[in-house]
Amino acid sequence: MSNKVIYAIYNDDDILMDAVKKTRAAHHHIEDVFSPFPVHGLDKAMGIAPTRLAICAFLYGCVGITVATSMMSFIMIHDWPQDIGGKPSFSYIQNMPSFVPIMFEMTVFFAAHLMVITFYMRSRLWPFKEAENPDVRTTDDHFLMEVAVKDNEEELVSFFKNTGAVEVKVIEKN
Secondary structure, eight states: OOOEEEEEEESOHHHHHHHHHHHHHTTOOEEEEEOSSOOTTHHHHHTOOOOOHHHHHHHHHHHHHHHHHHHHIIIIIIISOOOSTTOOSSOHHHHHHHHHHHHHHHHHHHHHHHHHHHHHHHHTOOTTOOOOOSOGGGGTTOEEEEEEOSSOHHHHHHHHHHTTOSEEEEEEOO
């Protein structure tokens, strides 16, 4: 089995969007698209499912507010109760209005930091990772669509030339 892919290179994002729609309509599998900037609507045109990172952010925020509540209850009520400004030191509920800023900050802290870690793990962006950019022009002004080749190499090359590709390459991928 060969690991051939086609690199269809475009020089305009609108032409790329039309090519992605035509490629999906022709039932060809798009491996990836490389672009120098985010293209609005490209993920929907490629058929990529919506991200679930917002669910992770909510769960991480819940962990943050739980840690903040537990920490403040232990420190300010059980471990070292103090009379600050006449506030009672025997009940967390009576002191909770003064703890709201801490709870908010811990929620944001946990959500932000754990989301960064989740994003890097989900994107497989490890330290010292080799770049996977197939063509350096995609960091400047070109767009590249990578499509898997089965047994229809000549058909795909002519198909992508008809979609407006500036350049079409067949590459043996490792």
